Amino acid sequence: MHGISKHFRPRVVAAWMRHRATATATAVAPAKRRLSLAATSLSSSKDDNGHAHGHAHGHMHGHMHGHMHDEPQCSFVGPDGKPVCATNTVETLRRSCPAGTTSVPLPEHEPMETIESRHPPVMDVDPATVSQGLRLNNAGQCPFLKEVGHQIKDKPVVQAALQSRHPESGKLFKAVIDDALLTVLKQLRQQKRYREFLYFKRSVGQHPEVVHTLHPGHNQFLPPGSDTILPQGVTSQPHANASTVAGVSSSSSAGHAAAVDEHEHRSVKQDRVVVNWCSNDYLNMAHHPSVIEAMQRALVEQGAGAGGTRNISGSNVVHVELENELASLCDTEAALIFNSCYTANLGVMEALSSTLKGETVIISDQENHASLVQGIRNTRLPKKIFRHNDLDHLEQILKDTPRDTNKVVVFESVYSMSGTMAPVSAILDLCEEYGALSVIDEVHAVGLYGEQGAGILDMIGQRGRADIVTGTLGKAFGVSGGFVASKRHVIDVIRSTAPSFIFTTSMSPVVAAGALASVRHVRQQGEDRAVMMVTCSRIKQRMIDAHLPLMSTQTHIMPLLVGEGSLCKRLSDELLALGIYVQPINYPSVPKGEELLRFTAGPKHTEKHIAHLISCLSDVFSRHGLLTTQTTNPKLDAVAASASATQ
Numbered sequence: 001m002h003g004i005s006k007h008f009r010p011r012v013v014a015a016w017m018r019h020r021a022t023a024t025a026t027a028v029a030p031a032k033r034r035l036s037l038a039a040t041s042l043s044s045s046k047d048d049n050g051h052a053h054g055h056a057h058g059h060m061h062g063h064m065h066g067h068m069h070d071e072p073q074c075s076f077v078g079p080d081g082k083p084v085c086a087t088n089t090v091e092t093l094r095r096s097c098p099a100g101t102t103s104v105p106l107p108e109h110e111p112m113e114t115i116e117s118r119h120p121p122v123m124d125v126d127p128a129t130v131s132q133g134l135r136l137n138n139a140g141q142c143p144f145l146k147e148v149g150h151q152i153k154d155k156p157v158v159q160a161a162l163q164s165r166h167p168e169s170g171k172l173f174k175a176v177i178d179d180a181l182l183t184v185l186k187q188l189r190q191q192k193r194y195r196e197f198l199y200f201k202r203s204v205g206q207h208p209e210v211v212h213t214l215h216p217g218h219n220q221f222l223p224p225g226s227d228t229i230l231p232q233g234v235t236s237q238p239h240a241n242a243s244t245v246a247g248v249s250s251s252s253s254a255g256h257a258a259a260v261d262e263h264e265h266r267s268v269k270q271d272r273v274v275v276n277w278c279s280n281d282y283l284n285m286a287h288h289p290s291v292i293e294a295m296q297r298a299l300v301e302q303g304a305g306a307g308g309t310r311n312i313s314g315s316n317v318v319h320v321e322l323e324n325e326l327a328s329l330c331d332t333e334a335a336l337i338f339n340s341c342y343t344a345n346l347g348v349m350e351a352l353s354s355t356l357k358g359e360t361v362i363i364s365d366q367e368n369h370a371s372l373v374q375g376i377r378n379t380r381l382p383k384k385i386f387r388h389n390d391l392d393h394l395e396q397i398l399k400d401t402p403r404d405t406n407k408v409v410v411f412e413s414v415y416s417m418s419g420t421m422a423p424v425s426a427i428l429d430l431c432e433e434y435g436a437l438s439v440i441d442e443v444h445a446v447g448l449y450g451e452q453g454a455g456i457l458d459m460i461g462q463r464g465r466a467d468i469v470t471g472t473l474g475k476a477f478g479v480s481g482g483f484v485a486s487k488r489h490v491i492d493v494i495r496s497t498a499p500s501f502i503f504t505t506s507m508s509p510v511v512a513a514g515a516l517a518s519v520r521h522v523r524q525q526g527e528d529r530a531v532m533m534v535t536c537s538r539i540k541q542r543m544i545d546a547h548l549p550l551m552s553t554q555t556h557i558m559p560l561l562v563g564e565g566s567l568c569k570r571l572s573d574e575l576l577a578l579g580i581y582v583q584p585i586n587y588p589s590v591p592k593g594e595e596l597l598r599f600t601a602g603p604k605h606t607e608k609h610i611a612h613l614i615s616c617l618s619d620v621f622s623r624h625g626l627l628t629t630q631t632t633n634p635k636l637d638a639v640a641a642s643a644s645a646t647q
Contacts, residue, residue, distance in 0.1 A: 286478035295513055309506055330485035413442045414456065424460060467486060532602050539614075564593075599613075
């Protein structure tokens with residue numbers, strides 16, 4: 001059955017009518033306060049089985065791609081508007097505290113208004129809001145608040161000034177906040193969770209070779225006056241012919257990598273060419289002539305920006321053309337574009353939350369992406385987590401959920417970290433049998449699978465069957481943005497109710513024109529994706545033959561298990577020294593113990609690139625005792641058995 005099930009449709013329509021009746025009264029409320037798309041931190045809420053969202057029979061739900069469930073979510077933000085750390089908001093802390101309890105003695109303040117009446121889910125880091133948080137008995141669950149509390153206790157002068165309402169107490173408190181922020185950053189570094197940016201310059205026609213830019217001025221997060229640093233032993237290769245990268249021999253890799261010491265660094269100021277093995281621009285469409293030409297033409301004819309939100313002067317003809325093309329691609333009645341698929345996923349959940357309410361439960365795959373997890377949190381609806389791709393567990397949850405309860409099943413078609421593929425058809429069968437709304441994220445599949453490149457639904461011949469499809473324009477299509485495709489009335493609800501769509505400047509017509517050209521090309525020309533799939537199959541087989549710890553062979557995503565965070569970073573550094581760029585994937589993007597290197601390939605990776613990759617990987621993984629012949633890991637047994645069966 002295509003579209004929304006008969007069991008579900010009447011309630012969607014009824015909920016939409018109720019929403020329309022109150023829309024005028026409620027529409028102005030969000031405009032009176034600062035809106036934010038950051039975490040609303042429902043991590044302390046429980047599902048019907050008493051599990052925190054993100055936990056199901058001992059398994060974590062997703063990572064940052066879901067594994068941000070390991071910790072409560074923080075919604076404090078610094079002066080730059082960015083979240084301070086991943087833990088509970090004052091709002092969530094307050095809800096879960098017994099009245100009148102405190103954790104750090106602070107001066108009495110006027111009675112707090114409800115957080116809902118004053119603030120969005122994200123709180124500014126200032127003395128007033130931090131004081132509110134510190135007065136809660138479970139403030140210690142937040143690393144930031146805990147650190148602030150410790151610093152106040154360790155500084156009697158500050159504590160005395162605060163208690164006496166000294167005129168300078170605000171300045172003192174702000175100094176404490178700054179110290180706490182710096183301490184949190186230090187802790188992230190110590191835990192190997194600090195995010196480091198590497199900077200590259202991509203040149204049209206050179207993919208997958210990129211220039212690794214090492215000039216000190218490019219890294220805004222290094223201390224002032226310091227040089228850009230690389231691990232000792234990483235030699236700087238001048239920007240020259242890329243063949244010098246692919247030509248590095250395996251014999252030289254041991255000499256390079258053995259010298260790498262993550263505790264000793266030296267300055268490097270030269271650019272060098274490396275081969276990118278982790279890009280999401282799977283088909284190199286960002287460099288395709290038709291895309292570049294379309295964007296140049298739109299820039300000259302219409303200028304750079306959209307000029308407003310979609311509701312206020314920002315709707316453009318090219319937006320409508322792109323949405324019609326995407327609806328056709330997905331075989332749905334309508335589509336809606338967003339500035340990213342992260343906000344598209346938030347928008348879907350925002351719309352469901354604002355219209356369904358009442359008796360509704362969200363049923364989510366354990367490995368769902370962070371955008372889906374965050375969107376589900378934002379709904380404040382009950383949620384249940386099923387083990388990754390476990391149909392029996394999903395069906396049991398559906399059976400146990402009352403028939404008259406709205407059920408929404410949320411899953412991905414291709415999972416970005418594990419590289420696994422969902423049993424899409426079987427999940428849709430269960431959704432239809434139990435009257436559940438199906439929401440499928442095709443981000444890592446759209447553009448790559450199926451006759452038209454519409455994703456896994458296209459590959460299995462079931463375009464249009466899922467109730468709601470989300471996808472991206474920034475991976476296989478090589479541009480930027482996200483989209484939702486569904487029935488016309490569902491898209492209308494999202495368009496009319498989702499803050500992540502309503503309260504933001506619309507997509508630049510330049511970007512939309514490029515995305516439209518890319519989608520049309522990919523639909524008509526399947527040669528590049530066919531070449532990419534053949535290349536990925538060849539690499540996966542060689543990884544298995546070399547006894548590398550490949551975690552999955554189902555899709556184009558090729559994750560190699562490392563299993564320890566600092567080692568994963570070290571391996572990435574060693575490979576970079578050999579001209580191979582692959583980003584380490586550590587906690588919280590994946591669970592602790594499942595740290596990995598995630599490889600992707602495209603149609604432009606040559607046999608020479610592949611041979612160099614496998615040679616270097618074999619040497620580096622062997623030296624660290626990570627080959628499957630050197631260690632045993634149950635997670636790899638099924639992959640090895642599957643590979644043997646296909647040989």
